Amino acid sequence: QEQLVETGGGLVQPGGSLRLSCAASGSIFSRCTMGWYRQAPGKQRELVAQVTNDGRTNYADSVKGRFTLSRDNAKNMVYLQMNSLKPEDTAVYYCAASAYGGISTKYDYWGPGTQVTVSS
Secondary structure, eight states: OOEEEEEOOEEEOTTOOEEEEEEEESSSGGGSEEEEEEEOTTSOOEEEEEEOTTSOEEEOTTTTTTEEEEEETTTTEEEEEEOSOOGGGOEEEEEEEETTOSSOSOOOEEOOOEEEEEOO
């Protein structure tokens, strides 16, 4: 059964860094596009970044130059390195997988989410 579990969230000061990890279980994830979404209170869920099954990455304009997404298919892991964090990055972050494999807006599997709070 395919499952995703996020770790690495927490409280960080503005300008700080966090690394989110997503552990994927199941046999299909190396063929999936992997993405990170976030949802802040009162706002819609938005795509932060995604990496296709052949390694192409796509970032939201709001995080370009600050966040880096990577994947390790051998370990079924996906990482989101977040630097220069801002209060507006505060949200619940979700790891997601799309069976499509390319650049995608349709995701089939979701983790439970991890809270990231950027505050002084």
